[in-house]
Amino acid sequence: MVDAWATAQQVIDITGVTVTDVQLTQAQSSIETFSNRIYDDTPKIRPRDLYWLRKAVAYQAAWEVGQYDLNTRLDANQVQQDGVVANLDARAMILGPRAKQALQRCSWMRSRTIHVRSAFEDGQRGYGSVLNEASDEQHHWTPMGGGA
Numbered sequence: 001m002v003d004a005w006a007t008a009q010q011v012i013d014i015t016g017v018t019v020t021d022v023q024l025t026q027a028q029s030s031i032e033t034f035s036n037r038i039y040d041d042t043p044k045i046r047p048r049d050l051y052w053l054r055k056a057v058a059y060q061a062a063w064e065v066g067q068y069d070l071n072t073r074l075d076a077n078q079v080q081q082d083g084v085v086a087n088l089d090a091r092a093m094i095l096g097p098r099a100k101q102a103l104q105r106c107s108w109m110r111s112r113t114i115h116v117r118s119a120f121e122d123g124q125r126g127y128g129s130v131l132n133e134a135s136d137e138q139h140h141w142t143p144m145g146g147g148a
Helices: 008-015 021-035 039-044 047-065 097-104 133-138
Strands: 078-081 084-087
Touching: 008 021, 008 047, 021 047, 021 097, 047 097
Parallel strands: none
Antiparallel strands: 078 084
């Protein structure tokens, strides 16, 4: 039994590709590297994220079977041959495209946007928005300038 987020049978079920235990272990290692999670942390990972990690390992295992010598490849993001130039993602030569898609669906791989409220938004500091005309009665107004 291989310690991986997917089994050899799940790789077949998901991709239709048969892999060995060694190939599954290699794919697991690749996904651990790119996901920044390790198999030993599995009990701490949410079920939804485990679902996507399983898919990522299966897709990576199937992709790696068709690749030639991943361990000695150059780290390239541009390939040119016969006048044709291909610009690749930084991981294109070492991470399968469907595995990358699955990893991007893991909760910790998505961007996190935090909204910070400004003092001008409704409800801030115990009174309505200073820009909202309806909250005028809650603000003390004084005339501008030095009067007549």
